[in-house]
Amino acid sequence: MLSIGTIVMGAEDVGRAAEFWGRALGYVPRDGEVADDWTVLVPADGAGPGLALGRSASPVQQHPRVHLDLYAADAAEQEAEVARLVSLGARHVAWDSYPEDPDFVVLADPEGNRFCVIDTSRA
Numbered sequence: 001m002l003s004i005g006t007i008v009m010g011a012e013d014v015g016r017a018a019e020f021w022g023r024a025l026g027y028v029p030r031d032g033e034v035a036d037d038w039t040v041l042v043p044a045d046g047a048g049p050g051l052a053l054g055r056s057a058s059p060v061q062q063h064p065r066v067h068l069d070l071y072a073a074d075a076a077e078q079e080a081e082v083a084r085l086v087s088l089g090a091r092h093v094a095w096d097s098y099p100e101d102p103d104f105v106v107l108a109d110p111e112g113n114r115f116c117v118i119d120t121s122r123a
Contacts, residue, residue: 004049006040007068010056011111014039017053020110023088025070027051060112063097068115069104078105078119085117 011017018034018041021027027041030050037055042048072078082105086092093114095106103122108114 006050006052008052008054009113010058011053011113012056013111014053014055017109017111020089021051021053024085024090025051060114064114067113070115070117071120072117074121075119078117082107082117
C-alpha cells in the first residue's frame with residue numbers, strides 16, 4: 001500500500017517559504033539547513049508527511065488543482081489558527097467559490113500558494 005511521503009510546492013523564494021511553513025506547521029529542515037533552490041521540511045516530532053519546497057518561476061494558480069488543507073478541531077481553533085498564520089505572513093484570499101456557510105477559510109502563503117484551514121467539527 002502506498003502512502004503520501006512528501007508534498008511538493010513551488011516557491012520563488014525557498015528560504016521565505018521554508019520560514020513560513022516551518023513556523024506554520026512546526027516543521028524543521030530534514031537536512032538541517034535550507035538550500036536556495038530546494039529543501040524538505042519534516043515534522044519536528046517525526047510523524048507525518050514532509051513538505052518539499054523547490055524553486056519555481058511558474059506563476060501561482062488562482063484556482064490551484066492541488067492545495068493543502070490544514071485541519072482545526074473546531075471554529076475557535078480555526079479562527080485562532082487563521083490569525084496566527086496571518087501573523088506569520090499568510091493573507092486572506094478573496095475566494096469566489098465559497099459556499100453559503102463555509103467550513104473553510106482560504107489563505108495564501110507569502111509565495112501566493114493557496115491553502116485552506118478547515119473547521120473539522122462541522123464535517
